[in-house]
Amino acid sequence: MSESERKRRSSKSRQVKAPTIADVAALAGVSIMTVSRVINSEPKVRQSTRETVMAAIARLNYAPNRAARSLAGASQLRLGLLYSNPSEAFLSAFVVGSLEEAGRSDVQIVIQKVEDGEDVCLAVERMVAGGVHGVILPPPLNEANDVLAVLREANVPTVAVTTAVPHAGIATIMIDDRSAAREMTAHLIGLGHRRIGFILGHPALSASGARLEGYRAALAEAGIPFDEALVAQGYFTYRSGLDAAERLLSFEDRPSAIFASNDDMAAAAVAIAHRRGLDVPRDLTVCGFDDVALATTIWPELTTIQQPIVEMSRRAVELLVTMLRNKREDEIGDQRIALEYKLVRRQSDAAPRLSSR
Amino acid sequence: MSESERKRRSSKSRQVKAPTIADVAALAGVSIMTVSRVINSEPKVRQSTRETVMAAIARLNYAPNRAARSLAGASQLRLGLLYSNPSEAFLSAFVVGSLEEAGRSDVQIVIQKVEDGEDVCLAVERMVAGGVHGVILPPPLNEANDVLAVLREANVPTVAVTTAVPHAGIATIMIDDRSAAREMTAHLIGLGHRRIGFILGHPALSASGARLEGYRAALAEAGIPFDEALVAQGYFTYRSGLDAAERLLSFEDRPSAIFASNDDMAAAAVAIAHRRGLDVPRDLTVCGFDDVALATTIWPELTTIQQPIVEMSRRAVELLVTMLRNKREDEIGDQRIALEYKLVRRQSDAAPRLSSR
DNA sequence: TCGGCGAATGTTAGCGGTATCGATAAGCCG
DNA sequence: CGGCTTATCGATACCGCTAACATTCGCCGA
Numbered sequence: 001m002s003e004s005e006r007k008r009r010s011s012k013s014r015q016v017k018a019p020t021i022a023d024v025a026a027l028a029g030v031s032i033m034t035v036s037r038v039i040n041s042e043p044k045v046r047q048s049t050r051e052t053v054m055a056a057i058a059r060l061n062y063a064p065n066r067a068a069r070s071l072a073g074a075s076q077l078r079l080g081l082l083y084s085n086p087s088e089a090f091l092s093a094f095v096v097g098s099l100e101e102a103g104r105s106d107v108q109i110v111i112q113k114v115e116d117g118e119d120v121c122l123a124v125e126r127m128v129a130g131g132v133h134g135v136i137l138p139p140p141l142n143e144a145n146d147v148l149a150v151l152r153e154a155n156v157p158t159v160a161v162t163t164a165v166p167h168a169g170i171a172t173i174m175i176d177d178r179s180a181a182r183e184m185t186a187h188l189i190g191l192g193h194r195r196i197g198f199i200l201g202h203p204a205l206s207a208s209g210a211r212l213e214g215y216r217a218a219l220a221e222a223g224i225p226f227d228e229a230l231v232a233q234g235y236f237t238y239r240s241g242l243d244a245a246e247r248l249l250s251f252e253d254r255p256s257a258i259f260a261s262n263d264d265m266a267a268a269a270v271a272i273a274h275r276r277g278l279d280v281p282r283d284l285t286v287c288g289f290d291d292v293a294l295a296t297t298i299w300p301e302l303t304t305i306q307q308p309i310v311e312m313s314r315r316a317v318e319l320l321v322t323m324l325r326n327k328r329e330d331e332i333g334d335q336r337i338a339l340e341y342k343l344v345r346r347q348s349d350a351a352p353r354l355s356s357r
Numbered sequence: 358m359s360e361s362e363r364k365r366r367s368s369k370s371r372q373v374k375a376p377t378i379a380d381v382a383a384l385a386g387v388s389i390m391t392v393s394r395v396i397n398s399e400p401k402v403r404q405s406t407r408e409t410v411m412a413a414i415a416r417l418n419y420a421p422n423r424a425a426r427s428l429a430g431a432s433q434l435r436l437g438l439l440y441s442n443p444s445e446a447f448l449s450a451f452v453v454g455s456l457e458e459a460g461r462s463d464v465q466i467v468i469q470k471v472e473d474g475e476d477v478c479l480a481v482e483r484m485v486a487g488g489v490h491g492v493i494l495p496p497p498l499n500e501a502n503d504v505l506a507v508l509r510e511a512n513v514p515t516v517a518v519t520t521a522v523p524h525a526g527i528a529t530i531m532i533d534d535r536s537a538a539r540e541m542t543a544h545l546i547g548l549g550h551r552r553i554g555f556i557l558g559h560p561a562l563s564a565s566g567a568r569l570e571g572y573r574a575a576l577a578e579a580g581i582p583f584d585e586a587l588v589a590q591g592y593f594t595y596r597s598g599l600d601a602a603e604r605l606l607s608f609e610d611r612p613s614a615i616f617a618s619n620d621d622m623a624a625a626a627v628a629i630a631h632r633r634g635l636d637v638p639r640d641l642t643v644c645g646f647d648d649v650a651l652a653t654t655i656w657p658e659l660t661t662i663q664q665p666i667v668e669m670s671r672r673a674v675e676l677l678v679t680m681l682r683n684k685r686e687d688e689i690g691d692q693r694i695a696l697e698y699k700l701v702r703r704q705s706d707a708a709p710r711l712s713s714r
Numbered sequence: 715t716c717g718g719c720g721a722a723t724g725t726t727a728g729c730g731g732t733a734t735c736g737a738t739a740a741g742c743c744g
Numbered sequence: 745c746g747g748c749t750t751a752t753c754g755a756t757a758c759c760g761c762t763a764a765c766a767t768t769c770g771c772c773g774a
Contacts, residue, residue: 018435020760031724036762044722063435063465067428068760071729089650092449099456103466238654264654271655274632293446297595297621297651298628377730388754393732401752425730428759 019060028056077107080132084114089292094138097313105321124150134320159316164210171335173312177207180305180341181214189222192351193257197248199234201261234265241265245272256352257285263295281350300347376417385413434464437489441471446649451495454670462678481507491677516673521567528692530669534564537662537698538571546579549708550614554605556591558618591622598622602629613709620645620652638707657704
């Protein structure tokens with residue numbers, strides 16, 4: 001790691017030039033075209049070759065030159081990212097993921113917010129008129145039927161993120177919400193909890209329903225009867241979590257654990273618990289869903305389901321780009337990509353102090 | 358404006374391609390090089406020729422292709438963005454800004470995280486070896502002296518963001534922390550508060566010192582004596598805010614307001630207040646600094662100083678690009694750019710209930 | 715055994731600019 | 745009026761990558 005590199009450097013004063021596709025090709029012992037194919041994940045490359053090239057890429061720390069790429073390639077793609085007012089924490093992770101992938105695949109991302117009062121469909125139409133080639137929809141727009149309708153009519157390939165029950169013709173990136181909620185609930189039951197409160201998510205989103213299903217499934221498996229009183233409506237906002245937690249904790253026989261449908265609401269539950277003099281997790285276990293930054297900001301840090309948000313939006317862009325570049329827009333609607341979630345255990349859960357069995 | 362254009366269009370279905378430098382050259386009856394010279398306002402072009410070309414450019418509504426330009430010109434710029442473990446909310450805003458600007462100015466951003474145990478200097482060296490042309494440093498690395506030293510030695514232009522007291526030879530993007538803290542403190546005083554607690558930021562960062570100075574200045578201006586007991590050490594984390602707020606609120610004669618050096622710690626102060634049965638803002642005013650997402654997530658939403666994080670990182674990239682493209686690396690170190698902050702008032706402040714004058 | 719055929723890989727021609735250097739015309743001197 | 749410098753301008757070689765076409769190779773059926 002010195003002779004050759006040093007030579008290269010000294011050749012032209014100190015200018016270290018970035019490695020090019022040719023360098024990679026030389027190192028891997030293939031032609032530049034093959035490297036190009038690997039980079040763009042085109043299908044016609046033997047697995048072994050692909051790996052060799054990948055290794056060379058990693059070794060040189062090579063990144064394709066965007067300028068050259070867009071100059072040589074077809075006209076640059078533009079993707080629209082339309083959002084309304086989700087959890088800010090969620091959104092920023094989401095934006096980071098799509099922007100990263102956008103950089104990698106050299107597409108433009110047009111980010112547009114739909115203001116609260118505004119007509120959603122108008123915003124979509126504006127975007128379509130602006131000539132975007134595809135659209136990405138984070139929650140809650142991922143299931144706004146009017147938006148989807150406009151998009152479908154305009155024949156704009158669309159990918160919705162975090163939709164638990166996919167719509168026909170709309171590609172979807174998701175995790176298995178039901179199974180994740182089931183796992184978390186089972187975890188709580190395993191800890192010894194029997195009265196487990198549940199804070200619902202926004203009723204318009206299918207993920208909310210899926211999470212509730214998972215909660216019920218785990219209860220059923222453990223032979224614990226479902227108690228409607230332990231389920232409180234929430235809307236994915238901190239504020240709504242405050243109200244829901246207040247309700248759940250005001251019962252005579254309050255739950256020993258609360259499972260909120262997202263972290264914002266879980267954080268709210270922690271706040272309410274503290275306000276009532278309850279220690280988390282000693283007196284009350286609280287866990288969330290999503291694992292946004294907030295989960296590790298507050299104290300105690302939340303036990304939660306880690307949803308790979310950055311990865312999900314990255315994949316959304318990637319999917320759109322692949323389809324658009326390969327001119328297979330027709331196929332796009334049928335894609336269903338489910339990513340892995342993970343239960344991450346932190347400090348907000350514990351065994352119940354007073355068993356209420 | 359019709360015959361030739363129409364022909365061009367109809368030749369290939371409906372594809373309207375953007376005019377190229379060659380089109381301009383043909384229309385103006387000169388060579389493409391001359392057009393290039395006019396575009397770049399190089400001196401060696403006769404005035405009359407220049408005008409002819411300009412006219413052609415205007416007529417075709419020509420704009421140079423950025424990709425082609427940067428491809429042909431100097432090698433593409435690569436900027437490194439090195440971070441360790443700041444507030445996640447801060448980081449994502451930061452990344453968004455730099456990525457956005459990167460797309461606009463057609464440079465690559467190499468993002469790298471320095472893991473906790475890892476040797477920071479090693480990470481810097483790796484990045485430099487990777488051939489980045491400039492480096493951007495968000496907090497807390499913006500004032501890590503060892504990092505700065507390595508960078509300076511390697512002669513890599515660097516811009517630090519949020520440094521209140523600039524280092525020689527390192528460009529800086531900042532806001533006037535002192536003045537912002539002064540304004541916020543004055544605001545609290547204006548509300549009627551006299552005993553105002555202050556939670557310090559991390560002692561290694563100059564912004565912390567500047568904010569304290571601002572606090573003291575406002576106190577002095579109002580003729581309120583500075584009370585050391587009202588200042589608690591924090592480290593910009595939620596956790597440290599918890600301890601600091603606990604200290605401040607345990608006094609007999611507790612402050613009627615707490616001004617925390619960032620939002621994370623302010624949120625912690627709110628949590629502690631609630632745990633002690635104090636209503637915010639009725640019993641205690643709390644305000645923060647930065648205006649990250651957390652500030653509007655919690656309840657009550659925080660009154661805080663809005664620091665334009667996205668804009669700051671955007672400017673950092675822009676500054677680096679300008680300097681690097683103009684080959685004036687020597688000048689880079691002397692830049693000091695201060696952006697505007699804004700005091701945004703939300704629900705966490707109010708006049709004190711029991712005057713403690 | 716051999717043509718044929720599909721999969722994997724290589725070759726070549728640009729994409730739209732800029733850098734370099736050569737060409738041309740004009741200006742200047744003795 | 746010839747030679748030489750100067751101010752303008754033009755021809756051409758890339759920049760790093762991809763599209764389109766060419767090539768190679770292994771394997772199959774006749």
